Amino acid sequence: GDSVTQMEGPVTLSEEAFLTINCTYTATGYPSLFWYVQYPGEGLQLLLKATKADDKGSNKGFEATYRKETTSFHLEKGSVQVSDSAVYFCALSSTGNQFYFGTGTSLTVIP
Amino acid sequence: EAGVAQSPRYKIIEKRQSVAFWCNPISGHATLYWYQQILGQGPKLLIQFQNNGVVDDSQLPKDRFSAERLKGVDSTLKIQPAKLEDSAVYLCASSPPITWTEAFFGQGTRLTVV
Numbered sequence: 001g002d003s004v005t006q007m008e009g010p011v012t013l014s015e016e017a018f019l020t021i022n023c024t025y026t027a028t029g030y031p032s033l034f035w036y037v038q039y040p041g042e043g044l045q046l047l048l049k050a051t052k053a054d055d056k057g058s059n060k061g062f063e064a065t066y067r068k069e070t071t072s073f074h075l076e077k078g079s080v081q082v083s084d085s086a087v088y089f090c091a092l093s094s095t096g097n098q099f100y101f102g103t104g105t106s107l108t109v110i111p
Numbered sequence: 112e113a114g115v116a117q118s119p120r121y122k123i124i125e126k127r128q129s130v131a132f133w134c135n136p137i138s139g140h141a142t143l144y145w146y147q148q149i150l151g152q153g154p155k156l157l158i159q160f161q162n163n164g165v166v167d168d169s170q171l172p173k174d175r176f177s178a179e180r181l182k183g184v185d186s187t188l189k190i191q192p193a194k195l196e197d198s199a200v201y202l203c204a205s206s207p208p209i210t211w212t213e214a215f216f217g218q219g220t221r222l223t224v225v
Contacts, residue, residue: 034213043115043202043216044154089153096166097142097206099214101153 002027006090006102013080013109021075021105023064023090031092033057033066033073038087038104047075047088080109113137115217117203123223129191132220136184136205142166143180144214145188146202154202160186193224 007022025033032051036044048057053068062077073090090102116135124130136143141162146154157176159166162183171178175194180186190197200221204214 032212036216041218043218044204045216046213049213093213095210097210097212097214098159098167099144099156099204101155103153104151 002031002092002094002098002100004090004092004100004102006088007105009087009104010106010108013107015082015109015111016079017109019075019077019080019084019107021088021090021107023073023075023102025071025073025090025092027071027092027094029095031094033064034091034093034099035062035064035073035075036089036091036101038089040086044089080107082109082111085109115203115205115215117201117217117220119220120218121221121223123225124193126195126224127192129189130193130222131187131189132201132203132222134186134188134203134217136186136203137207137215139207140205140215141183141208142206142214143186144202144204144206145178145186146204148200148202148219150199157188190222193222195224198222198224 003026034049035047037047048059050057050066056065064075087104143160145157148154157171158168158178160180178188200219202219204216206214
């Protein structure tokens with residue numbers, strides 16, 4: 001079945017460091033791919049998405065490229081801020097709008 | 112536009128008691144989801160509705176959990192009787208009738224079973 005595997009955490013970075021969180025997926029067909037962010041005590045918020053191969057999603061300095069050949073959708077940011085501290089979830093949406101989430105990666109950015 | 116509304120935000124109950132959660136999706140969203148998120152884990156789908164029909168409830172523990180979506184709008188998720196392992200955040204989400212679009216999440220209900 002469809003599934004998402006993402007990098008285990010937690011990740012701790014200093015402010016202005018480069019961030020990469022790895023995500024790979026398994027899916028039949030052509031899924032859409034998403035990164036969601038969850039701040040403490042809140043629900044999930046969409047961070048970015050890509051709906052077809054080679055699409056790049058971007059938002060708030062974060063980027064991820066839909067790589068069909070490597071079945072990956074890695075999240076990157078060139079310079080993290082303390083306010084980026086949160087849990088990040090990779091997800092895919094398959095036929096029928098069924099969503100599958102990874103286990104989440106906790107990011108802490110220290111000043 | 113208004114987001115997905117959930118209530119209550121927090122609930123503490125004793126094991127073997129019953130509890131109900133309510134969700135009002137974004138207007139016009141045909142698909143509604145209930146997820147269970149245990150601390151430190153990703154959301155796990157419990158049930159997915161398309162209008163008022165069930166699309167997927169394969170991971171819903173039907174001996175104790177039930178959900179309904181009357182008139183294809185609001186939804187209620189019930190647990191009866193609750194167990195300690197039901198302690199989690201219950202997230203409601205909705206999505207519009209467009210293929211491969213994102214899901215929009217509510218703030219969740221944090222349930223603690225003691």
